[in-house]
Amino acid sequence: MSDATTEVIAPSASASTAPRRSLRSRPVLGDRVFRTVAYAAGGATVAIMLAVGVFLTARGGQALGTSGFSFLWTQSWEPQEGVAGSFGIAAVLFGTITIAVVALTFSFPLALGTALLISEVLPDGIKRAMVTIVDLMAAVPSVVFGLWGVQFLQENAVPVAQWISTYFGWIPVFAVTDDGQRLTEASAYTSSAFIAGMVVALMVLPTQTSIMREAFSQAPIGEREGALALGSTRWGMIRTVVLPFGRGGIIGGMMLGLGRALGETIAVYMIISPIFTINWEVLKTGSNSVSALIALRYGESSEFGLSALMAAGLALFLITLVINFTASSIVARSRSGAEST
Numbered sequence: 001m002s003d004a005t006t007e008v009i010a011p012s013a014s015a016s017t018a019p020r021r022s023l024r025s026r027p028v029l030g031d032r033v034f035r036t037v038a039y040a041a042g043g044a045t046v047a048i049m050l051a052v053g054v055f056l057t058a059r060g061g062q063a064l065g066t067s068g069f070s071f072l073w074t075q076s077w078e079p080q081e082g083v084a085g086s087f088g089i090a091a092v093l094f095g096t097i098t099i100a101v102v103a104l105t106f107s108f109p110l111a112l113g114t115a116l117l118i119s120e121v122l123p124d125g126i127k128r129a130m131v132t133i134v135d136l137m138a139a140v141p142s143v144v145f146g147l148w149g150v151q152f153l154q155e156n157a158v159p160v161a162q163w164i165s166t167y168f169g170w171i172p173v174f175a176v177t178d179d180g181q182r183l184t185e186a187s188a189y190t191s192s193a194f195i196a197g198m199v200v201a202l203m204v205l206p207t208q209t210s211i212m213r214e215a216f217s218q219a220p221i222g223e224r225e226g227a228l229a230l231g232s233t234r235w236g237m238i239r240t241v242v243l244p245f246g247r248g249g250i251i252g253g254m255m256l257g258l259g260r261a262l263g264e265t266i267a268v269y270m271i272i273s274p275i276f277t278i279n280w281e282v283l284k285t286g287s288n289s290v291s292a293l294i295a296l297r298y299g300e301s302s303e304f305g306l307s308a309l310m311a312a313g314l315a316l317f318l319i320t321l322v323i324n325f326t327a328s329s330i331v332a333r334s335r336s337g338a339e340s341t
Contacts, residue, residue, distance in 0.1 A: 053317060060311030062304065063087070071311060077276045077293065079301075079308035089312050094278045095193060095288040096316070099268060100261035102197025102282060103204060107261075108254055110201070111208035118209075119216040120238055131213070138206035146270035149199035154190055154271070157198060161189040161283040176284045183284075191273035193287035199271060200264050204257035211256060215249020216242050248330050255327035259320045265291035290316040 027035070064071060067084050074088025118130050161176075162184070168174040169182065176183045219242045227237040243250075268289050274296060275286040294309050301309060 049321075053314070053321075056310050056314035056317055060307055060309075060314050063308040063311045066304075067308075067311075075277050077297070077308075079305045081304040087308050089290060089315055091276045091278050092288045092290050092293045092312065093315065095272075096262055096290050098193045098279075098282055099197045099200060099264075099272075099287065099289055100258055102194055103200035103261040104254065104258055106198055106201035107205045107208055107257055111205055111212055111253065111257070112250065114205075114209045115212035115216055116238060116242070119213050120234070120242060134206050134209050137202070138210075140203075142203065142264065142266040143270070145199050145203055146267035149195060149267060149271050153198060154195050157195050158186050158189045161192065161194055162186070165189070165283050173280060173282055175281055177281070188285055189283055191271060191285050191287075193272070193279070193282045196268050196271045196287060197261075197282075199267050200261045203264060203267065204260045207260055208253040208257040211253035212246060212249050215246035215253075219245040252327045252330045255323055255330065259323040259327065262320050262323070263291055263316065264289075265295050268292045269295045 062081075063079060066082060067074070067087060070085045071088045073090045074085055075091040077087050077092070079087040114130075114134065118127055118134070122130060164174050165176045165182075169176070176188055178188075223241045223245075224237055227241050228234075232240065269292040272287045272289070272292060273285050274288045274292065276288065279286050290312050294313055297305065297309060
């Protein structure tokens with residue numbers, strides 16, 4: 001038996017020195033136009049946001065220079081030029097956060113349940129109608145929600161607030177007192193952070209629902225069918241596949257709703273009874289917010305008072321900016337099926 005031989009042919013000199021061909025593609029005109037427009041839109045958005053921040057800083061610099069760090073912990077609001085400690089955002093910032101927390105307490109479970117209902121339960125025909133209805137809620141003007149809250153919700157929410165205070169008043173945040181004495185009359189429960197928070201909850205509900213629904217709808221169909229094929233119930237599939245997959249959307253939707261709730265103006269302004277002291281009792285009459293303060297005092301303020309309002313607006317701008325950027329980063333980093341089992 002003869003051995004098989006293999007002939008190895010060395011590459012020629014001309015082949016080894018030939019230049020490599022470039023695989024770089026040339027974008028067509030449409031791609032170049034789209035890229036230019038996208039970069040321009042993104043740059044314009046960042047520029048406008050920076051311009052707003054610079055404007056608020058410049059206009060509020062006089063008040064910030066007068067008050068210093070006391071601006072953050074002073075509760076009263078009587079801006080006087082050259083008098084430090086006569087104005088600050090402690091009370092209005094506390095009221096802003098209180099209203100936003102109450103809003104999230106109501107809106108988060110409603111948004112989560114509605115998103116799961118639309119993406120996992122309803123048939124296609126009803127699903128499209130529900131999506132349209134939820135999206136239309138975002139188009140309702142704030143003043144309409146405010147009128148609804150004042151004329152309808154308030155009188156129906158007062159008995160609920162009284163019931164909560166009666167049975168859970170041992171928790172300080174749910175107590176309604178005056179000089180240590182419990183208040184029972186209905187007038188002590190109107191125009192509160194509790195009622196304003198419920199109205200704001202309906203305003204942020206469409207945003208939260210839309211983000212969560214989109215996250216849930218992108219859960220891989222293979223993992224869904226695999227869970228069902230292994231004998232899982234529909235709720236078991238949702239719990240082990242859909243919810244872990246959409247965790248980033250849940251957190252992002254909640255934080256974007258929080259950013260919207262912090263900046264709500266007209267509806268809160270129409271409902272609350274403005275005060276300038278920290279009110280720990282959310283069911284009791286009296287609250288405030290930064291945006292409502294600006295709407296309330298803008299028309300009657302002096303030049304220095306306007307500077308103080310701009311400083312308050314700058315604080316709210318920075319807070320909402322941090323929250324929205326955090327929410328966007330969470331949504332962007334969420335991965336499909338990374339934690340589903």
